[in-house]
Each structure stands twice: as structure tokens, then as C-alpha cells.
Amino acid sequence: MSHAVPSKIDERYSRQVLFRGIGAEGQRKIDEARVAIVGCGATGSALAGLLARAGVGRLRIIDRDYVEPSNLQRQSLFDEADAAESLPKAVAATRKIATFNSQIVVEPKVGDLVPSNIEALLEGIDLILDGTDNFETRYLINDYAIERSRPWIYSAAVGSYAVTMNVLAGQTACLACLFPDSPHGMVETCETSGILNSVVNLVASIAATEALKLLVSLPNPGAEAPAKGGDFLAALKRCATQNHLRQTLLSFDVWTNEHAEISAAKPRPGCRACGKRDFIHLAGEGRPHITLCGRNSVQIHERQRPIDFAEMDRRLQPHGTVRHNDFVLKFWREPYEITLFPDGRAIINGTTDAAVARSLYARYVGS
Ligand SMILES: [Zn+2]
Numbered sequence: 001m002s003h004a005v006p007s008k009i010d011e012r013y014s015r016q017v018l019f020r021g022i023g024a025e026g027q028r029k030i031d032e033a034r035v036a037i038v039g040c041g042a043t044g045s046a047l048a049g050l051l052a053r054a055g056v057g058r059l060r061i062i063d064r065d066y067v068e069p070s071n072l073q074r075q076s077l078f079d080e081a082d083a084a085e086s087l088p089k090a091v092a093a094t095r096k097i098a099t100f101n102s103q104i105v106v107e108p109k110v111g112d113l114v115p116s117n118i119e120a121l122l123e124g125i126d127l128i129l130d131g132t133d134n135f136e137t138r139y140l141i142n143d144y145a146i147e148r149s150r151p152w153i154y155s156a157a158v159g160s161y162a163v164t165m166n167v168l169a170g171q172t173a174c175l176a177c178l179f180p181d182s183p184h185g186m187v188e189t190c191e192t193s194g195i196l197n198s199v200v201n202l203v204a205s206i207a208a209t210e211a212l213k214l215l216v217s218l219p220n221p222g223a224e225a226p227a228k229g230g231d232f233l234a235a236l237k238r239c240a241t242q243n244h245l246r247q248t249l250l251s252f253d254v255w256t257n258e259h260a261e262i263s264a265a266k267p268r269p270g271c272r273a274c275g276k277r278d279f280i281h282l283a284g285e286g287r288p289h290i291t292l293c294g295r296n297s298v299q300i301h302e303r304q305r306p307i308d309f310a311e312m313d314r315r316l317q318p319h320g321t322v323r324h325n326d327f328v329l330k331f332w333r334e335p336y337e338i339t340l341f342p343d344g345r346a347i348i349n350g351t352t353d354a355a356v357a358r359s360l361y362a363r364y365v366g367s
Contacts, residue, residue, distance in 0.1 A: 012055070012101075012103070013027050013054075013055050016054060016055070021212075021213070021216070022212070022216060025216075026212075026215075026216035027055065029215055029216050029218060029221050030054060030055050030056055030057070030212065030215050030216065030221075031055055031056075031057040032057055032220075032221050032222035033056050033057055033058070033126050033127065033215045033218070033221035033222055034057070034058040034060070034124055034125050034126050034127075034221070034222050035051060035056050035058070035059055035060070035125065035126060035127045035128075035129060035211065035215070036059075036060040036061075036062060036121070036122055036125040036127070036128050036129065037051075037059065037060070037061050037062065037129045037131050038062050038113050038128060038129070038130060038131060038132055038137065038141060039062070039063055039130065039131035039132035039133060039137070040061050040062075040063040040075075040077070040089045040090055040093045040131055041063075041065070041071065041075055041089070041131060041133060041190075042071075042074040042075050042076075042157065042190070042195065042197065042200040043130075043131045043155050043156075043157055043200050043203060043204050043207075044061070044063065044089075044093075044129075044131020044132075045074075045075045045076045045077040045078070045093060045131075046076055046200055046201050046204030046205070046208075047129050047131055047155075047204045047207060047208050047211075048061055048077060048093055048097065048106075048131075049076055049077055049097070050204065050205065050208040051129075051208055051211060051212075052097045052100070052101045052104060052106065053100065053101060054208070054212060055101070055103075055104065056104065056215070057104055057105065057222065058104065058105045058106075058107070058222070059097070059104065059105070059106045059107070060106075060107045060109060060121070060122075060125065061089075061090045061093050061094060061106060061107070061108050061109065062090065062109040062111065062113055062121055063088065063089040063090040063093075063109075063110065063131075064110070064111055064112040064113075064355045064356075064358070064359050065088075065089050065359055066086045066087065066088055066089065067082040067083045067085075067086060067087050067088075067089055067092050068083055068086070069083045071083065071089075073197055074195060074196075074197035074200050075089075076197075076201075077092065077093040077096045077097070078092050078093070078096070079096075082096075088108070088110040090108035090109055090110050091108050091110065093106075093108065094106045094107075094108040109121055111355065112354070112355035112358060112359075113132075113137055113140065113141070114140070114284075115140060115281070115282055115283065115284040115287075116284070118140060118141075118144050118282070122144060122150075125150065126150070126151075126215065126218060126221045126222065127150070127151050127152065127153070127211060127214055127215065127218075128141055128144075128145055128150060128151070128152035128153075129152070129153050129155070129207060129211060130152065130153060130154050130155045130156070130207075131155070133189065133190065133362050133363065134362040134366070134367040135179075135182040135183060135367060136182065136281075136287050136358075136362070136367045138154060138156075138175060139175065139176065139182065139281040140281045140282065140287075142154075142167065142174055142175040142176055142273055142281070143273055143279040143280070143281040143282040144279075144282055145167060145169060145174075146167075146169045146170075146174055146273050146274045146277070146279070147277070147279050147282060148169075149169040149170065150169065151166070151167065151168050151169070151214055152167050153165070153166050153167070153207045153210055153211060153214075154166075154167060154175055155203050155204065155207045156203075157190075157195060157199050157200050157203050158188045158189065158190055158193055158195055159188065159193045159194060159195060159196070159199075159253075159255075160196050160199050160253050160254050160255035160256070161199065161251065161252070161253045161254075162199045162200070162202060162203035162251065162252060162254075163203070163249065163250065163251040164203050164206055164207050164210075164249075164250050164251075165178070165246075165248070165249040165250065165264055166210050166214070166245055166246055166247070166264075168237075168245075169274065170267065170274065171237055171267075172247050172264050172265060172266070172267070173249075173264035173265070173266060173267055173268060173271075173274075174267065174271060174273050174274040175273075176271055176272050176273040176274070177264070177267055177268035177271040177273075177274060178249055178262070178264060178268075180271075180272060182304075182367075183366075184304055184305060184306070185305060185306050185307075185308075186305075186307065186308055186311060186312070186366065187305075187365070187366025187367070188366065189362065189363055189364070189365075189366045190363075191319065191363040191364055192315035192316065192364065192366070193315075196254060196255070198254055199252075199253075199254045202252070202254060206250065210245060210246060213244060213245050214245065217235065217238065217245075218235060219235045247263070247264055247265040248261040248262060248263055248264050248265070249261065249262040249264045288300050288301050288302035288303070288304075288367075289301040290354045290357065290358070292352055293347060294349070296349060296350060296351070296352060297347055297348060297349045297350075297351075297352075298347070298348050298351060298352060298353070298354055298356075298357035299345070299346070299347050299348075300345065300346045300347075300348070300357060300358070300361050301345055302343070302344040302345055302346065302361075302367070303343045303344060303345060304343075304344060305343070305344025305365070305366075305367075306342060306343060306344065307329065307340055307341075307342055307343075307344055307365070309324040309325075309326070309329045309340075309342070310324075312324070312329055312340065312365075313329065316331050316364060319331075319333055319364070320332050320333035320334075321333075326342075327341075327342070328340070328341060331364065333364075335350045336348060336349065336350035336351065336360060337349040337350060338360065338361075338364065338365075340365065344365070346361055346365065348360055348361070
């Protein structure tokens with residue numbers, strides 16, 4: 001009597017395959033799937049770690065930032081050596097994943113996801129996950145995902161609060177159904193309001209589980225030409241109804257224990273994105289214009305974000321030197337100098353890279 005020796009891959013995923021929601025067929029689909037994680041900070045790290053261990057066959061990690069010591073409290077794929085070397089997060093994450101799952105393919109993409117490169121960066125992807133820290137990029141992902149009938153999962157966390165929602169094109173509400181416009185005025189960011197690592201892991205665990213439910217329901221994840229149109233929408237519908245996929249905007253605060261669910265089961269009639277199919281963010285119209293200004297400065301032509309200088313001064317105090325009068329606020333954080341105007345316009349001195357400027361703005365002002 002011969003005993004089949006289980007292959008390494010079988011042994012690795014055996015406990016997950018035993019779970020009846022996954023099974024051998026589900027594991028095969030997970031192995032064939034291609035998932036993009038946009039933004040690899042705290043939430044992106046946790047999502048990438050969970051899905052890499054679960055055996056998602058191809059992960060594309062897109063991030064514009066570099067590892068810093070202040071990331072280590074919550075960004076679980078990075079260590080002190082990565083921060084000392086200021087490695088790009090996408091590269092550091094890929095190296096770390098290779099130490100615990102060398103059987104999957106991880107593609108690091110160091111850069112800012114913008115309208116001009118979204119096509120190339122998300123090509124052939126079955127599912128898009130949100131690890132970003134700003135609405136600008138989320139609206140761009142939403143437009144792309146609706147236009148292409150790709151599923152995506154929105155996740156966000158700040159302080160002790162997190163929120164997440166599955167967006168299935170044409171089946172559920174999209175981000176623009178619930179939030180037609182990006183937030184105006186002062187926005188909380190992890191840099192200015194802080195963040196608990198536990199709320200990040202909670203929201204990432206929920207989103208990663210929804211991702212697995214989706215992947216095991218897709219007709220043929222990883223296919224050269226992913227299913228489109230009617231077949232794909234029908235599959236998403238089956239997936240939503242048969243596979244317990246959540247159809248709400250879920251929010252919770254791990255400190256106050258408040259939680260809420262708002263129905264997101266149906267698209268909002270008249271929604272700009274999924275109703276009228278007016279993809280302004282994909283067309284590059286929904287974002288502030290950015291220009292080079294001077295020898296070593298970038299200007300962000302935002303005008304929709306009235307700034308309370310006294311409050312901004314207070315928030316930025318722990319991070320550098322801040323000065324303001326009624327007309328201008330200046331914030332120095334080596335090697336950058338940020339000049340902020342009352343309508344939200346900013347000049348960032350110390351770089352000519354729009355991605356760096358955008359990242360600094362998202363972290364310290366909010367976008
Ligand atoms: Zn919509």
C-alpha cells in the first residue's frame with residue numbers, strides 16, 4: 001500500500017483547504033488569482049501579509065513611499081533594517097514576503113498610482129485592495145474599477161476608527177454612491193491624529209476575508225482575458241448572494257466600541273460613477289493640478305480644502321517647526337518646507353517629484 005506524499009504546497013495550505021468555505025477548488029482559484037494592493041503602509045502591509053500567507057498566486061504591491069522608523073509601530077511587513085536603509089515600501093514588502101512564502105509571485109511597483117499609469121499598473125488584475133491613505137487615489141481606483149467591472153475593496157483607518165466596503169461594479173453601491181465628493185476642509189490623517197495598530201489589523205482582517213470570498217467565487221481568476229460584461233457581472237452577483245459577501249459600509253471604533261453598518265447593497269440612482277459613468281477621476285479632472293515651481297519646489301493647486309491655521313499648527317507641532325499668520329502657514333520637516341495657504345494650496349520645497357509632494361500633502365494636510 002503506497003502513501004501519496006503530500007506536496008509542500010498541500011501541506012502549507014492544508015488547514016485553509018480543510019475550511020469548507022475554501023476547499024481544494026477554492027485554493028486552486030486563490031493560487032491562480034492576481035490581486036493588486038494599492039498602498040503598502042499599515043493596512044496594505046496587513047492585507048499583503050494575510051493574502052501572501054493564504055497563497056494568492058500573484059500579488060502586485062504598488063506604493064510611492066519609503067520605510068521610516070515611525071512606520072514600525074503598525075506596518076507589519078517592515079523592520080528596523082528597512083527603515084535604516086529607507087527602502088521603498090513595495091520592495092521591502094516583497095523581500096519580507098519572500099521569507100515566508102517563496103512559492104507565490106510578488107511584483108513590487110514603486111510609484112504613485114495616477115490616471116496616466118493606472119491602466120498599466122492594474123492590468124490583468126482580478127481584485128484591487130485599498131491600502132491607500134487618501135481619497136484622491138480611492139476615487140481613481142473607484143472610477144477604474146467601475147469602468148472595467150473589476151471588484152475592489154475600500155478600507156481606511158485613522159485613530160481607533162476604521163471603515164471598509166466591498167464594491168462590486170453594477171451590483172453594490174460604489175464609493176461615489178456613498179461619498180459623492182472628497183471630504184472638504186480639515187481631514188484627519190494618521191500623521192496628525194495618530195493610529196492604533198490594532199484597528200489596522202482588524203480592518204485588514206475583514207477586508208482580506210472578503211477578498212478570499214470573492215476570489216473563490218470568480219469564474220476564472222488569473223485568466224489571460226479576465227471575464228467581462230454579463231458573465232462577470234452574473235458571477236459577481238452569485239458571489240454576493242451565495243458567498244456571504246458583505247454588502248454594507250462597515251465602520252467601527254475599537255476604543256469606544258461604537259460600530260455601524262450602512263446598507264450598500266444597491267447602486268445609488270444618478271451616481272456620477274456607476275450611474276452616469278462619468279469618470280472624472282480617471283480622466284484626471286478630479287485631482288488638484290501639480291506643477292513644478294522654482295528650482296526645487298512643487299506646487300499643489302488645491303482650492304477645495306479651507307485650512308484652519310490654528311488647528312493645523314497644533315496638529316503639526318509634534319512633527320517639526322510650524323509658524324503661521326493669517327495668510328500663510330509654514331511647516332519645516334527636514335529636508336522639506338511646506339508652505340500652506342488658507343484655501344489648501346501648497347508649495348512643497350525640497351523635491352521636484354510630484355509623488356513625494358502628493359505623499360507629504362496626504363500625510364500632513366490630508367487628501
Ligand atoms: Zn456609484
